[in-house]
Amino acid sequence: MFDIFINCPKSFYFDDVLQLTTVATLVGSKKEHATKEKTNHTPTGAVYGTVIHETMYKIYRDSLDFEGALKIFDERLKLHETEIIDTLPVEDLKKYGYRLLKNLFTNYIPDSIKVDDINLEKEIYVKLEGKYPIKGIIDKLEFDGDVIRVVDYKTGSTQRGVEALQFGGDYWRQAAFYNLLVNASSEIGTTNKKVETQYIFLDDENSDTGYSMHTIAITEEDIQVVKNQIYDAYHQMKAADFTQGCQKDDCDFCRLGHFVDFEALKHDVESNLKR
Structure with a gap:
């Protein structure tokens, strides 16, 4: 949100x-998601990403082997089949998913931290300064000695993903947001612990292992920048201030916005708040 x-x-x-x-x-x-250089990543789409996330969750929760993971992948893909548009056909997505899971079971999953040391799909809700509500769901939290590791799975173009890790990018902001959530949570003891965020690009077609890991270091300055963005966004939402848009000529929302008087909407909300 x-x-x-x-x-x-x-x-x-x-x-x-x-x-x-x-x-x-x-x-x-x-x-908004255009890469600086052309990428030829296989067009797997959002549904494939959802299916892979759901499969990874089951792998760790139920300690699945490779065959068990394939069964769950098939079930989840069939469940979401009607949502697939503008990507590979279902059969090709299945082959692509099988190859991805084989790579992960060969090179990543056996050595990754297992159930006793992790929290899966961890939902965290906090109020910053007692009045700014934020929440997020973390794919996997690893408790590794003095390190609390936020693990986030990504599918799609690794090239674009790595660009988004740079300061100001979507994944940079997400990493700072997760760091903020973990440190502010009363459920997680962070005293004398280091919080780090690790992005795992599960289908990195340029990697020999088929995946790549990128750990991003978040500073206090990064967290403060994101805090300020949260505060600003919160006040704009409360004031129904939707007057600004991305102004991209291919954004459906901005085009549709021409038919809405956002200034009048903002004024009406302000008037109601003053009553």
Whole structure:
């Protein structure tokens, strides 16, 4: 929700407030995710990412072997099959997923931290300064000695993903946000612990192992930048200030925004708050 608002407040209005995105098949700007260099990554799509995330969760929760993981992958892919658009056909996605899981069971999963040392799909809710509510769901939390490691799985183009790890990028902001959540949570003891975020690009087609890991170091300055963004976004949301957008010419939300008087909406909310 936070990232959606930061990238385009108008998309937050149509997606989260009016909930029109799925009904009207609206999409944000593709330029927001454009890579600096051409990438030829296989077009697997969001549904494939969801299926892989659900499979990884089951692998660790139920200590699945490779055959068990394939069975879960097949079940989840079939469940989401009707949602697949503009990507590889289902059979090709299945082959691609089998290859990915084989790579992970060969090179990553056996040596990664297992169930007794991790929290899976950890939902954390905190209030910053007692009034700014934020929450997030972390794919995997690893407790490794004096390190608390936030692990986030990514599918899709690794090249684009690595670019997004740079200061100001979506994954950089996500890493700072997760770091903030973990440190602010009363459920997680962080005293004398180091919190780090590790992104695992599960289908890195340029890696010999088929995947790659990137650990991002978050500083106190990074966290303060994201805190300020949260505070600003919170006050804009409360004031129904959706006047700004990403202004990308291919953003459905900004185009649709021309038919909404956002200044009047903001004024009405301000007037009601003063009553």
